[in-house]
Amino acid sequence: MGSERRERMRALGMRLRELRAGAGLTGAVLAQRAGVGQPTVSKVETGRMVPSADVLDRLSRALSLDHATAGEVRDLLAAVEAAADSGPVSGEDAPAGAVLDDAVRSARLVRSFQCVVLPAMLQSAEYARHVFASVPNSIPEAVGRAVAARVERQSVLYEPGRESVFVLTEGVLRTWPGTPALMLAQFDRLLAVESLSTVRLGVIPWRRPVPLLPRHGFTLCDQRAVVVEAFADERVTIDPAEVASYEETFGRFERAAVFGDDVRELLLRLMEEFRGMGNTVTP
Known part of the structure; x- marks a missing residue:
């Protein structure tokens, strides 16, 4: 995986982790509210997995993000996708699939x-x-x-x-x-x-x-x-x-x-x- 893509994944994950902490939620609670698996939240926050647009929207709604902040995290995802040609979408330790x-x-x-x-x-x-x-x-x-x-x-x-x-x-x-x-x-x-x-x-x-x-x-x-x-x-x-x-x-x-x-x-x-x-x- 290219270093640019890795850094963009980490930036998205760090921002989501900051927003979750600011909302006073644990990863487990956020996962439950968003209807996703807890491992998904963990891997996204640590920059090991790129969420789909729907997963990101679910997390944004579960975090009650305002329009501007939701747009910010969507832009971070778009930046990751823009670097898609530099390596596989899944994280280095995530199996294909x-x-x-x-x-x-x-x-x-x-x-x-x-x-x-x-x-x-x-x-x-x-x-x-x-x-x-x-x-x-x-x-x-x-x-x-x-x-x-x-x-x-x-x-x-x-x-x-x-x-x-x-x-x-x-x-x-x-x-x-x-x-x-x-x-x-x-x-x-x-x-x-x-x-x-x-x-x-x-x-x-x-x-x-x-x-x-x-x-x-x-x-x-x-x-x-x-x-x-x-x-x-x-x-x-x-x-x-x-x-x-x-x-x-x-x-x-x-x-x-x-x-x-x-x-x-x-x-x-x-x-x-x-x-x-x-x-x-x-x-």
């Missing part, structure tokens, strides 16, 4: 498109373990913590007032880690989640052409931020033009996907294929 998980936790509307890996909010614990462990220089202890945090955050799928829309290519369902047994358990989870009234799960079947060639996965959090996922890190942007572009792109993939009975039929068919593969283990 942590920023995405926190951004999703704070959003009321989540729209995620994936072309290789299952969306974070749909991953079983074992699938998520393979995802985190595949990151270069991953540490087993950090992987375990990241998996536990991801599974905990998935509870938002069941909360009334939230909406989640996931669009996958069929290739995602055929790109698998571990063993066929892992994927059978994963398909069971997808079938259960697909039945939720708060979730829409779509798949672009192989028999349909994609509207444009996908290059990476991305997740829209409300209409204010997009998390672009790379192999080892994530980039969060709140630039309105870029967010609007990703919204248009998501809409094109969504219109190409099948939903409902067609998705359930596809999942059941793939489950039969994986059952026929026995206990094959990938090299």
Whole structure:
């Protein structure tokens, strides 16, 4: 991570910590009022994590900031984002995926498109373990913590007032880690989640052409931020033009996907294929 970006992250964190102390709140109380995890508050205040725009707004409201001060902290966040090209968005000790998980936790509307890996909010614990462990220089202890945090955050799928829309290519369902047994358990989870009234799960079947060639996965959090996922890190942007572009792109993939009975039929068919593969283990 570049030194300029690190300093900007620290400046944002120090300012938020000063405002929290001035309001007479503990980190735990602020987290509860803002509806975010206490680790998120700690990492933001110590400059180890960049909050999404929605998380920052939640913290600002929980701190009862006036218009001018709220604008000040938004400007500090914009300064961090302006240095986004100098390194990964997540802190040096935060595993890849942590920023995405926190951004999703704070959003009321989540729209995620994936072309290789299952969306974070749909991953079983074992699938998520393979995802985190595949990151270069991953540490087993950090992987375990990241998996536990991801599974905990998935509870938002069941909360009334939230909406989640996931669009996958069929290739995602055929790109698998571990063993066929892992994927059978994963398909069971997808079938259960697909039945939720708060979730829409779509798949672009192989028999349909994609509207444009996908290059990476991305997740829209409300209409204010997009998390672009790379192999080892994530980039969060709140630039309105870029967010609007990703919204248009998501809409094109969504219109190409099948939903409902067609998705359930596809999942059941793939489950039969994986059952026929026995206990094959990938090299």
